[in-house]
Amino acid sequence: DIQMTQSPSSLSASVGDRVTITCRASQTISNYLNWYQQKPGKAPKLLIYGASSLQSGVPSRFSGSGSGTEFTLTISSLQPADFATYFCQQSYSTPYTFGQGTKLEIK
Amino acid sequence: EVQLVESGGGFVQPGGSLRLSCAASGFLVSTYYMSWVRQAPGKGLEWVSVLYSGGSTAYTDSVKGRFTISRDNSKNTLYLQMNSLRPEDTAVYYCAREFNKNDFWGQGTLVTVSS
Numbered sequence: 618d619i620q621m622t623q624s625p626s627s628l629s630a631s632v633g634d635r636v637t638i639t640c641r642a643s644q645t646i647s648n649y650l651n652w653y654q655q656k657p658g659k660a661p662k663l664l665i666y667g668a669s670s671l672q673s674g675v676p677s678r679f680s681g682s683g684s685g686t687e688f689t690l691t692i693s694s695l696q697p698a699d700f701a702t703y704f705c706q707q708s709y710s711t712p713y714t715f716g717q718g719t720k721l722e723i724k
Numbered sequence: 725e726v727q728l729v730e731s732g733g734g735f736v737q738p739g740g741s742l743r744l745s746c747a748a749s750g751f752l753v754s755t756y757y758m759s760w761v762r763q764a765p766g767k768g769l770e771w772v773s774v775l776y777s778g779g780s781t782a783y784t785d786s787v788k789g790r791f792t793i794s795r796d797n798s799k800n801t802l803y804l805q806m807n808s809l810r811p812e813d814t815a816v817y818y819c820a821r822e823f824n825k826n827d828f829w830g831q832g833t834l835v836t837v838s839s
Contacts (some may be wrong), residue, residue, distance in 0.1 A: 618785075651823050652767075659768065660818055660829040661761075672825065703726040704769055708823040712757065713771040 619643050619707050623716035629724040634695045638719045640688045640705035649709035652681055652690045655718075656701045664703075665690065695721075726750035726828050728819050733833030740809050741836070746802040746819030746830055754797045756822050761803045762815035763832075772817070773804065786812075809837045 620643035640650065647691050648668035653661035663672045665681035668688055678693045692699055700723050707717040732744040744760070745755075760772040773783045773793040781793050792805040802819050816832040 623792060651827075655769075660831055662829075663823075663827040666824045666827065670825065672827065706769070706771075706823060711771075712784045713774070713823060715769040715771065718768045 618712055619646060619710060619714055620639045621641075621705055621707055621714050621716040623703075623705055623719050625719060626717065627720045627722065629722050630695055631724045632695050632697060636692045636695055636721065638690045638703055639723075640666075640690070640716050642686045642688075642707055642709075646683045646707045646709035648651065648684045649707055650681070651706045651708060652679075652700045653704045653706065654699075655704065661704065697723075726821075728821065728828060728830035730817065730819055730830045730833040731794070731833045733817065735836045735838070736809055737839055738810060738837055741807045742809065742835060744806065744817055744819075744833060746804075746805040746834070748800045748802065748821075751821070752797070753795050753800055753802050753821075756826060758793075758795065758802045759820045759823070760793060760802075761818045761820055761829075762813075762835075763818070764812075764815045767815075770815070775802065806835070809835075811837050815836050 622641045624639050650668040652665040655661045664675050665680050669681045680691050703719045727749045729747045757776045761772045775793045790808045794803045814837050818832045819830045821828040
C-alpha cells in the first residue's frame, strides 16, 4: 500500500498569511494527488486534483504542485473561511490512501 | 443537479450487519467509479472500497471478506453490505463519485458498532 505523509499535522496562521502544506508518498504516484478541505460535520470538499488542477469553483488563492512523491498545497492569502482540516489523497492505485490531515487554526 | 444521499446507518452490536445505501440523482452511478470512504469520530479519512463502471471492485485490507460493494442500476443506487461488524468500524460513511474533476460526495451516514 502507498503511505501518504502530511506535514505539519497542525498549523497556526493569521488571515492574510501564505501557507504551505506538504504531502509525501511512499512511492511514486505520478500526478494522481488530490487535496481536500474538510470543516467539522461536513463532507470533504475537493480543492485540487491531478496535483495542480484547481477544481471548479475553488478560489484561485489555492494552488497545488509536485509530482512523483513530493507535493504541496499553497494558500496564497489566508481567508477566515480557510481555517479547516486539509487532507491529501493518492488516486494512483488502490487502496486510495489519505494523508493523516493538517489542521489549520487561527493564530 | 447532482446529489448523493446516504442512508442505512445506525447502531449495531459487534458481529452484526448493516447495509448502507447511496441514492444518486443527476447522473448514472453505472458510468462513474464510486467509492465508500469512512471517518471514525475525531479521526482522518479512510478509503474503504471502490466499484468501477466496468464492475470490478477493490477493498481496503481491514474490510476484505466482510464488506461488499455493489450497485443497482435500476435504482441508481450504490450499496455497502457490511457483515461481521467490529467496534473499529464505527465511523461516518461517505459515498463519493470519483476522485478527480468529477468528484462529488454525499453528506455521510453514521455507523456505530458497540455492545
